[in-house]
Amino acid sequence: MRKLKFKTKRSYFLALFVVAAAAGGLLVASTVMSASSPTLISFHAVSSDTLKARGTIISVPVDTSATTENSAAIVPSVAAQATAEIAASKAFDGAAVREAYFAHCVSLDVNQDCWAVSLDPSTFETMLPGPLTVAPSTSTDQKLTYLVALIDPGTGRVLTALWGGP
Amino acid sequence: MRRRRLVIVVGVFLVTLALAAAASASCHPARSALSGHWQDGWISTQPVGVCVTGSSANITVYSPYVYSTSTSSAWVTLQNTATGRYGQIGWLKDSNGLHNFYQSQTVGLGRQGQYWGTPTIGDAPEYKVTFSSDAFHYFLDGVNWYTDANTGFSGCDSAQAGETLNYATQMPGASNTHVDFMNASRREDTGWVDQDGSKVNSSTADYGYLKVSSHRLEIWDKACAN
Numbered sequence: 001m002r003k004l005k006f007k008t009k010r011s012y013f014l015a016l017f018v019v020a021a022a023a024g025g026l027l028v029a030s031t032v033m034s035a036s037s038p039t040l041i042s043f044h045a046v047s048s049d050t051l052k053a054r055g056t057i058i059s060v061p062v063d064t065s066a067t068t069e070n071s072a073a074i075v076p077s078v079a080a081q082a083t084a085e086i087a088a089s090k091a092f093d094g095a096a097v098r099e100a101y102f103a104h105c106v107s108l109d110v111n112q113d114c115w116a117v118s119l120d121p122s123t124f125e126t127m128l129p130g131p132l133t134v135a136p137s138t139s140t141d142q143k144l145t146y147l148v149a150l151i152d153p154g155t156g157r158v159l160t161a162l163w164g165g166p
Numbered sequence: 167m168r169r170r171r172l173v174i175v176v177g178v179f180l181v182t183l184a185l186a187a188a189a190s191a192s193c194h195p196a197r198s199a200l201s202g203h204w205q206d207g208w209i210s211t212q213p214v215g216v217c218v219t220g221s222s223a224n225i226t227v228y229s230p231y232v233y234s235t236s237t238s239s240a241w242v243t244l245q246n247t248a249t250g251r252y253g254q255i256g257w258l259k260d261s262n263g264l265h266n267f268y269q270s271q272t273v274g275l276g277r278q279g280q281y282w283g284t285p286t287i288g289d290a291p292e293y294k295v296t297f298s299s300d301a302f303h304y305f306l307d308g309v310n311w312y313t314d315a316n317t318g319f320s321g322c323d324s325a326q327a328g329e330t331l332n333y334a335t336q337m338p339g340a341s342n343t344h345v346d347f348m349n350a351s352r353r354e355d356t357g358w359v360d361q362d363g364s365k366v367n368s369s370t371a372d373y374g375y376l377k378v379s380s381h382r383l384e385i386w387d388k389a390c391a392n
Binding site: 054055091092093107108109110123126127128129130131132133134141142143144158159160161162163164165166 | 241251269
């Protein structure tokens with residue numbers, strides 16, 4: 001291996017500065033990227049891209065000691081997940097739970113750690129209002145393919161819920 | 167003397183409590199269960215070639231009785247009555263309580279909606295939906311909470327109503343506590359004008375409807391006193 005030779009001390013320090021600056025730049029870039037690009041969570045029923053397009057970011061929490069409505073420290077255990085799933089199902093008249101993740105949740109007025117629970121929307125879709133029906137119309141309500149409830153890990157309360165279809 | 171004062175204070179307290187309870191009371195209307203879209207409201211249908219691009223009202227928040235797997239709601243909507251496409255915002259009560267909600271059914275993005283927050287019973291927040299640049303904009307008390315873009319929507323009617331998804335569920339309001347649509351308006355090319363709609367009522371025997379003025383509508387469930 002050839003050793004790098006520098007003609008002057010000045011060129012040595014200049015090279016050292018360039019290398020240090022490049023390394024520093026890489027470090028800053030990776031930090032910024034990891035801060036601005038959280039790992040998003042997708043569900044089988046709805047992708048993270050679709051949710052993101054709707055302004056909802058569900059991502060892997062950076063700090064698992066959750067900040068919740070009652071400021072209690074939450075450990076995302078199997079038991080806690082089961083409790084959240086029961087709360088979500090109960091809130092939607094017994095809808096079957098498809099998936100659940102402990103996540104950091106940002107959506108409308110929500111910005112906290114939560115349980116993001118994907119539910120079967122087939123009952124819920126029959127409970128939603130529609131347009132004012134003056135006379136029989138040719139339209140039919142479009143089917144829902146997903147229902148996602150964001151549950152506060154401390155209180156079990158539904159923070160928000162969003163639904164959609166094709 | 168002191169005893170009399172105490173009685174008066176307690177009396178006032180109890181009356182206050184009773185009034186508060188009445189304002190927030192849910193009432194079982196004792197009707198049989200029957201699924202469907204039961205509605206009570208008004209619609210401003212436009213002549214061909216004229217389009218409305220906004221619907222707005224301050225809607226009283228009420229806590230109706232909700233039958234299992236059903237909801238009761240009050241909302242403003244921009245809709246295409248022929249195709250059933252729409253953008254809608256208001257409050258909704260399900261078995262999980264009261265929420266603000268928006269919902270769209272469009273060509274571009276299919277059906278989507280969300281509920282959030284808990285409106286305060288007795289308040290009358292302003293719910294507003296507008297349509298511009300192919301997008302629905304949903305406002306609550308002047309705040310644009312959500313924009314549904316690339317909708318492919320074309321529609322012209324402004325509708326404002328209460329709705330239940332089961333006949334056994336209470337329509338928003340009661341005989342002594344009507345649900346108001348105040349400052350009810352629609353947006354035309356020239357700006358906002360009074361909603362001044364035509365009556366739509368799924369069952370006049372069950373649901374009260376009072377057009378107080380061209381910009382104020384009151385609805386209620388006749389089976390309930392408070």
